[in-house]
Amino acid sequence: MAETKRDYYEVLGVSKTATDAELKKAYRQLAKKYHPDINPGDKDAEAKFKEASEAYAILSDPEKRRQYDQFGHAAFEQGGGGAGGFGGFGGFDFSGDMGDIFGDIFGDLFGGGRSRKSYNGPMQGANVKINMRVSFMEAVFGVDKRIEINLKDECPHCHGSGAKPGTQPETCPKCGGKGQVVYTQQSLFGAVRNVQTCPDCHGTGKIVKEKCTDCGGTGYVKNKKTIEIPIPAGIDSGQSVRIRGKGEPGSNGGPRGDLLVGINVDRHPIFQRQDFDIYSTVPISFVDAALGGDIKIQTVDGEITQNIRPGTQTDTRIRLKGKGVPTIRNKNVRGDHYVTLVVQVPEHLNNEQKELLRQFDVSLRGENGAVTGTSTGSTAASGEPKKKKSFMDKVKEAFDD
Ligand SMILES: [Zn+2]
Ligand SMILES: [Zn+2]
Numbered sequence: 001m002a003e004t005k006r007d008y009y010e011v012l013g014v015s016k017t018a019t020d021a022e023l024k025k026a027y028r029q030l031a032k033k034y035h036p037d038i039n040p041g042d043k044d045a046e047a048k049f050k051e052a053s054e055a056y057a058i059l060s061d062p063e064k065r066r067q068y069d070q071f072g073h074a075a076f077e078q079g080g081g082g083a084g085g086f087g088g089f090g091g092f093d094f095s096g097d098m099g100d101i102f103g104d105i106f107g108d109l110f111g112g113g114r115s116r117k118s119y120n121g122p123m124q125g126a127n128v129k130i131n132m133r134v135s136f137m138e139a140v141f142g143v144d145k146r147i148e149i150n151l152k153d154e155c156p157h158c159h160g161s162g163a164k165p166g167t168q169p170e171t172c173p174k175c176g177g178k179g180q181v182v183y184t185q186q187s188l189f190g191a192v193r194n195v196q197t198c199p200d201c202h203g204t205g206k207i208v209k210e211k212c213t214d215c216g217g218t219g220y221v222k223n224k225k226t227i228e229i230p231i232p233a234g235i236d237s238g239q240s241v242r243i244r245g246k247g248e249p250g251s252n253g254g255p256r257g258d259l260l261v262g263i264n265v266d267r268h269p270i271f272q273r274q275d276f277d278i279y280s281t282v283p284i285s286f287v288d289a290a291l292g293g294d295i296k297i298q299t300v301d302g303e304i305t306q307n308i309r310p311g312t313q314t315d316t317r318i319r320l321k322g323k324g325v326p327t328i329r330n331k332n333v334r335g336d337h338y339v340t341l342v343v344q345v346p347e348h349l350n351n352e353q354k355e356l357l358r359q360f361d362v363s364l365r366g367e368n369g370a371v372t373g374t375s376t377g378s379t380a381a382s383g384e385p386k387k388k389k390s391f392m393d394k395v396k397e398a399f400d401d
Helices: 008-012 020-034 043-059 062-076 097-109 136-141 286-291 351-367 385-399
Strands: 128-134 143-154 180-187 190-197 220-231 240-243 259-265 272-274 277-285 293-299 302-308 316-320 337-344
Touching: 008 020, 008 043, 020 043, 043 062, 128 143, 128 220, 136 259, 220 240, 220 259, 277 286, 277 293, 286 293, 286 337, 286 385, 293 316, 293 337, 302 316, 351 385
Parallel strands: 128 259, 277 337
Antiparallel strands: 143 220, 180 190, 240 259, 272 277, 293 302, 316 337
16 A cells, blocks of 8 residues: 555645745645545545645654655555554544644644643642631731641652552543644534543543552542631732642642632721721710810721810811721831711700700800890800800710710
C-alpha cells in the first residue's frame, strides 16, 4: 500500500521548497473543501481529508519533514527506522501531536482561539470560598480570626498522583494527555470546532489504573487546619479577604489556590454605616436643646462630650470629623460620624412640671408681645426679662433627673 501513496507535497499541491506559511495555507484550503463535517457520508472526501491531514502533519514538523525528504514514505512505515506509526484518525479522536496541529489549523479555520495551554503543565489549585460573620466593631477596627477548616493536601502516600505506589498514572488514551478533546459539529454557519474536557480523564490527561489506597485515587487527603484570618480595619459586607496559598493544592507542581473569606458584617444597635461614614441618632431633651450645653454621644471610640449651642433644633446634624470607619488602605484615615439630634418632647408630666411649662408659655408670649387670651388660667406674674434665666433654670431642674 505504501507504494501507492501519493507524494505529500503533491497532495498539498506545493513545491518541495514550500514555506510553513504556504503549507498551512494549502492545507487549510483542502481541509475546508474535504472536511468530513462539510461532506457527511462522502468517503472520497474523507479519504482526501485524511491524506491532506497526514501530509500536513508530516511536512509541518521540521524533523519529520527532514526525514520524509530523505527517506520518503518509508520513514514513517511501521517497523521502519523512522518516527513510528501514524494513526489516530478513527472517529476523529485527535491525539498526540495531531491535537496541536488541529488546534492550530481549526482554531484559525473556524474562528476559535489558539489551542489552550497544556494541561500537563503546572496548574494552580482551585480557590476555596467560605463566609464569615464579624461584628460591627470588629469590622471597624479589624480583628484577627482563627478558623478550623478541612483543607485538601497532597496525599503523602502517592504524592498526589492517585496511583498505587510503585505504579504510575497512564497517559489518557482518549485525549493523549491533553485533557481535552476536539469535536467538530455541523451548524447553520458551517463546521464549528468544540473543545471539551476529556470525559475519560476529566481534564487531567491521566488515567489511574491501580488506585492509591490512602486517598482512593484522588491524590488528596483532607487535613484539619487552623488558619489565621486577619480581617483589616474598615472591611464591609460583601468584601472578602484573600489568604494566599490556603486553597486546594495545585497539580503537576503548581501552586496552591487561595482561601477567599467572604465577610458579612452584623448590624449594630446604634450605629449605621455608609462606606466609611457612621450615622447615629441621639435624643436630647428639649431643655438641653433650648439652653445648649454639654451632651454625651456614643462613638465607636467610646463616649464623648459634645457641646451644643442654645436653640438647637430637632434633626440638627453634627459632624464628628474622623470618628468614622478607618479606610482599608490606611487605618489612620477615617470617615466621619454624623449624629442627628432629635429633640424629645416630654411625656407624662407631673403637676409641677405642667405648671412651669404654662408659666413658660405665658412668659414666651409676653416676651413676644403676643399675649392674646391665654387659656392656661395662670395668674402668675411673668414677662419680666430679668427673671427669665432663673425661670428657665427652674424648668431645667424640673426636667433633669
Ligand atoms: Zn494517595
Ligand atoms: Zn483524557
